[in-house]
Amino acid sequence: MNLLQRVRRRRKAWSESPFWDAERLRYPLLGSSSLTPDREQIENDFQGYVEGIYKRSGPAFALMAVRQHVFSEATFQFRRRRGGRPGDLFGTDALARLESPWPGGTTGDLLSRMIQDADLAGNAFYAWYAGRVRRMRPDRVSIVLGSKSEPELSAGVLPLDLEVVAYLYSPRALGSDDDVVLLPSQVAHFAPIPDPDAAFRGMSWLTPVLREISSDSAATKHKGAFFENAASPAIAVRLDPSVTPELLARFKAVMDAEHKGAENAFKTLYLGGGADVTPLTMDLRQLDFKAVQGAGETRLAAAAGVPASIVGFSEGMQGSSLNAGNYGSAKRRFVDGTIRPLWRNAAGSLANLIDVPADAELWYDARDIAFLREDAKDAADIQQVKANTIRQLVDAGYKPETVVAAVEAEDMTLLEHSGLYSVQLQPPGSGQITPSTDPAGGQ
Known part of the structure; x- marks a missing residue:
């Protein structure tokens, strides 16, 4: 019996299991959660999030667009590892899979899709299949779990050796008979926010703020009704x-x-x-409508990890928020606290799809991103400080190659002294002037 037959046999057992509860963890706009002893699927209704939030909620769409536009600007390189410390970036032909993932596609297209799926479903699944990178729609993927210590998993049992044994992709619908079975080594699973209720799947950042999105939609509907009814109180x-x-x-x-x-x-x-x-009712000014709706938008921005001033929400566009220093701090918080962790996670996930050199790791390259120009200035200042440090250490007699290694690794134990001293770096005593004899008898 091959793997596909075993998985199909288990799936039939799952559907008949008393532990199966299709109504558990139901949310507004959502379908049912799918957590069974042997399988994990995304928690929410992906299509419901697309139609009910992405295409109907202006604030949610704006937040996802900002995340997507910055996240998709990165490219990928390999980064050397020396003694556990990161080294220089370099590229090889192996990166071609990510540079042209499909005909006409670029790294930016790949990253745009990845963050979009992760935002809406909490998970993004990609596979190297039939000679190219393939996107698997999140609501068509099942994560199959297994354990050697517990061959037949049951509800509430989480063995220490629980692991992913396969991914099932259903081209038509979950539960169909034409599932494609993929090994974990063939799949890049991007799940930046782990779901605490599951072992391996991720969770959408939209799920905790569904009520805020619903309230914002209700406020927008109220504003529309206000104008539709003569733009005056009832x-x-x-x-x-x-x-x-x-x-x-x-x-x-x-x-x-x-x-x-x-x-x-x-x-x-x-x-x-x-x-x-x-x-009979108050007008929008009496309701302080701007403050009410603005507070909800700010809470959405906090869940997305995007400062209100970056996305352009009203509460972020007033007072001192737009001062150069405050805006710069908000921008850095967005990049360092939200985008860089996402890039790092994406690089680790996509490493499954390419051949990574043994002495390196897949890493993101953000050097050419216009949004990070201020970071480039800071990096230049850091390089200047490093250069001054290198010069001082070389002038003090340390070997130049060890000075560079020590400064880059931030490890002064790597320094080796040349045994030479003074600015001229001459051996001790070699620079003394010896008296000369004048032919005329003088000295």
Whole structure:
């Protein structure tokens, strides 16, 4: 019995297992979680997140777009490892798989898709299959688990040797009979936020802020209704008791035709005898609508790891937030606290798809990214300090090659002295001037 047959046999057992609960961990806009003893799938309804959040929530889309635009600017190189310390960057032909992952595709296209899947599903899956890098839609992938100590996994049992034994990709739908079985060595699994409820899958950063997204959508809907209904508070119109239902209906039709909708805003309202108008609700200023909606956007920005001033939310565009120093600090926090960890994680995940030299690791190259120009200036300042340090140490008599190695590794134990002293670096006593004899008898 081959691996595919064994996995299909187990899948049938899973569907009949008393531990299977398709309704567990259900969320608004989401499908059911899929956590079984032998398998992990993404927790949320991927299509629900795409349709209900990515394509309908302006703040959520803006945050994902900022993350995507910066994240996709990086390229990949190999980084040497010397004594456990990072060294220089270099490239080989093996990187071609990531530079042209599919016909017409670039590294930027690959990274854009990766971060998009990770944001919406918490996981991104890529495989080297049939001669190119292939994206696997997250909601079509099952992570198959196994253990030698517990051949038949059961609910609540987490053996220490639990590991991923295969990935199943279902081209049509989960549970179909044409699954593609891939070994872990064939798959790059990018899951930047681990799901605490699972052993290997990731979690979308959108899941904890679903209520904030729902509230923002409700606020936007409220604002739309405000303008659709004459851009004014809802009002109550009282008529004389003698007005018949037929006359009331006619009056209502005329009132709606003349004053309902944003195009009729601020028109003069004329009422007949006995009619009285009473406002029922507050306007947007009384509701402090900007502050209410702005606070929700800031909470979304915090979950995404994007400062409000970087994405352009209203609360980040006021006061001292846009001062050069504060904006620069926010930018650095975004890059160093959010984007660089994502790049590092992506490099580690994609290393599965290429041949990495034995003395190196796959690493990101951010040297040509315009967004990081201020970081480049800081790097230049650091290089200047290093250069001054190298000169001082060489002038003090240390061997130049060991000075460079010590400064780059930040390890002064690598220094070796040449035995030479003084600025001229002459052996001791070799620079003394010997008296000369003058032919005329002088000295």
